[in-house]
Each structure stands twice: as C-alpha cells, then as structure tokens.
Amino acid sequence: MTANSHPHSEPGCRAVSEVLSRVGDKWTVLIVKSLQAADEDGRRFNDLKRDIGGISQQMLTRTLRSLERDGMVARTVHPTVPPQVEYRLTDLGNSLAVPVMALADWTFENMELIHANRSAYDELANAA
Amino acid sequence: MTANSHPHSEPGCRAVSEVLSRVGDKWTVLIVKSLQAADEDGRRFNDLKRDIGGISQQMLTRTLRSLERDGMVARTVHPTVPPQVEYRLTDLGNSLAVPVMALADWTFENMELIHANRSAYDELANAA
DNA sequence: CGGCATCCCGCCGGATACTG
DNA sequence: CAGTATCCGGCGGGATGCCG
Numbered sequence: 133m134t135a136n137s138h139p140h141s142e143p144g145c146r147a148v149s150e151v152l153s154r155v156g157d158k159w160t161v162l163i164v165k166s167l168q169a170a171d172e173d174g175r176r177f178n179d180l181k182r183d184i185g186g187i188s189q190q191m192l193t194r195t196l197r198s199l200e201r202d203g204m205v206a207r208t209v210h211p212t213v214p215p216q217v218e219y220r221l222t223d224l225g226n227s228l229a230v231p232v233m234a235l236a237d238w239t240f241e242n243m244e245l246i247h248a249n250r251s252a253y254d255e256l257a258n259a260a
Numbered sequence: 261m262t263a264n265s266h267p268h269s270e271p272g273c274r275a276v277s278e279v280l281s282r283v284g285d286k287w288t289v290l291i292v293k294s295l296q297a298a299d300e301d302g303r304r305f306n307d308l309k310r311d312i313g314g315i316s317q318q319m320l321t322r323t324l325r326s327l328e329r330d331g332m333v334a335r336t337v338h339p340t341v342p343p344q345v346e347y348r349l350t351d352l353g354n355s356l357a358v359p360v361m362a363l364a365d366w367t368f369e370n371m372e373l374i375h376a377n378r379s380a381y382d383e384l385a386n387a388a
Numbered sequence: 389c390g391g392c393a394t395c396c397c398g399c400c401g402g403a404t405a406c407t408g
Numbered sequence: 409c410a411g412t413a414t415c416c417g418g419c420g421g422g423a424t425g426c427c428g
Contacts, residue, residue: 147371148364149289155363156284158421161277177390193391194388201414203377214389215428224370224377231366235283235359236276243275244350249352286401305410316402321411342409343408 155232156204159187159195167205167221168229174208174220204228268290282330283360287315287323295333295349302336302348332356 154160166183167175175183181192196219199205204225210216221229282288292366294311295303309320324347327333332353338344349357 146290148367149286151367151371152284152289152363152372153286156280156282158277158281161280162274173310189391190393190423191421194421201378201381202374203381209344209390212389215391219391224373227370228366231359232364235280238356238359239276239279242355243279245352246279246330250329253329253331317411318403318413319401322401337410343411345410 135198154198155228157195157198159184159191160199161232162187163192163195163199164221164225164229164232165202167219170220172220174206174218177217177219180219199225221256267330283356284325285320285326287312288327289360289364290315291320291323291327292332292349292353292357292360293346294387295353298348300348302334302346305345305347327353 162184163180166180177192181187181189181197184192196205196207200207202224204224206220206222208218208220210218290312293306294308297311305320308324309315309317312320324333324335328335330352331350332351334348336346336348338346
C-alpha cells in the first residue's frame with residue numbers, strides 16, 4: 133500500500149466508491165459470474181450473451197471493455213473464419229470475485245428482509 | 261434462506277445485482293462510512309453533508325431515503341425548533357458494512373494496479 | 389461471429405430556489 | 409435546520425443497422 137493514507141481516508145473512500153460503481157454496474161456481476169463458471173476455458177462472446185440473457189450486444193461489449201481496461205478480464209482473439217474471441221477472468225478478476233461473492237451472499241441472505249422493509253415503507257408512504 | 265434456489269442461481273444473481281446497484285451508488289458508501297464512524301450517536305443532516313463533502317442536499321436526501329426504505333438507516337426526528345433529524349445505521353446497515361468494507365479494502369489494495377492497467381490500456385488505444 | 393456506429397429515451401444527479 | 413420542487417444537461421442503456 134504505497135498510495136496516500138489508509139483505506140478509510142476521504143480520498144481513499146472516493147476511489148473505493150469509483151471502483152464500486154464498476155462492480156455495482158448493472159451487468160458486471162453477471163458477467164464475472166459467468167466467466168468464473170467458465171474458469172480456464174474462457175467463454176466466447178455470444179456464449180456469454182446467451183448465458184447471461186437479456187443483455188444487449190452493446191452493453192456486453194462496453195462492460196467487457198471496461199473490465200478489460202481495468203485488467204479484470206483477458207480478451208483473446210483467434211484469427212479464424214469466422215472469428216473467435218475468448219474472454220476469461222485474470223488473476224485480478226478472480227481475486228475481485230472473492231469479496232464480490234461475499235457481498236452477493238450477504239445480499240442473498242438479507243434479500244427477503246430488504247424487500248419486506250421496502251413493502252412496509254411504501255405502505256406507510258401510501259397511507260399518508 | 262427460504263427464497264427460491266441458491267445464491268448463485270440466475271434470478272438470485274439478478275437480485276444481487278440490484279442490491280449491488282444500491283451499494284455501488286455514487287454516494288452510498290460515503291454515507292454508510294460516515295454513519296458508521298458516528299456509531300450510536302447518529303449524525304444530523306448537515307453534519308453528514310459537511311462530513312461527506314461535495315454532495316448536494318438533494319442527493320443526500322434521496323440516498324438517505326433509499327437506505328431508510330431498505331431498512332439500512334434509521335431516521336429520528338426531534339420536534340424542536342429548529343428541527344433536528346438524526347440518522348444512524350440499523351443492525352442491517354451495520355451488517356452490510358462488513359462485506360462492503362471488505363470490498364473497499366480489496367479496492368484499496370488493488371487500486372494502483374487497476375490504474376496502471378488503465379493507463380497501459382489507454383496508451384495502446386492511442387497508439388492505434 | 390463479434391463487433392462498432394447511430395438514434396433515442398429515460399433517469400441520474402447537479403444547481404438553484406422556495407418552505408415549515 | 410432539513411428538507412421539497414423545478415429545471416436541465418449528461419450518460420446509461422435498449423434497438424437497429426452495417427462491417428470485417
């Protein structure tokens with residue numbers, strides 16, 4: 133940790149917030165999870181698209197590019213006809229998956245409670 | 261866990277993604293961290309605003325409302341003149357803070373690497 | 389097959405002004 | 409002090425079409 137100050141400093145928290153935005157992006161978790169399941173083999177573009185379901189080509193491309201830029205995902209092009217492109221998680225991507233999945237587990241465990249809280253809150257709002 | 265299927269199922273992952281969007285929101289982490297520092301005492305609206313810095317009243321209000329709706333934050337109004345409103349994390353909010361801070365630590369540890377990756381990526385893009 | 393370019397709409401989020 | 413209301417620019421993200 134050679135960066136300035138500690139993880140809970142003001143600027144540090146900003147940076148955390150920024151990366152969390154990437155992780156918290158609508159599609160990132162789904163993509164990371166799909167790539168994690170594929171493991172070493174990697175996964176091709178349209179396989180990824182099918183596996184995730186409901187994502188547009190554009191958003192899949194955009195999100196993969198962002199992840200690639202951050203070094204989370206490796207992109208390998210096989211110059212065949214038709215072209216083949218494989219995506220797989222890098223070591224960095226795999227290490228990210230650990231805390232992300234921990235958060236995912238927390239979410240899953242508390243999901244019902246959260247939804248119940250929302251319902252209760254909305255009901256009170258409607259009563260007024 | 262009485263919800264359908266396991267944490268890594270398709271619909272489960274969707275739900276996770278949804279809640280991660282709340283957590284990954286631009287301001288949520290900063291707010292949660294500030295409230296966590298205040299602990300039992302809670303924190304008042306403008307104190308929160310000052311402590312975070314750079315957030316507009318509107319977004320502070322909006323984000324606090326969302327967190328309150330999800331049951332992460334408790335809002336207490338003291339009917340004095342001028343009015344006082346205290347915000348503090350609920351048990352749910354505090355339990356969320358655990359995996360979130362783990363993710364924050366990961367981010368902090370890998371921040372330099374990520375930025376280096378971005379620079380390298382952008383440089384290659386410019387070369388073309 | 390695996391993209392990139394374009395159009396378009398909705399909401400995120402900032403700035404400002406007003407209220408109890 | 410702690411909001412709500414309004415305006416508005418920007419971008420997230422879907423649909424479609426074209427290309428190597």
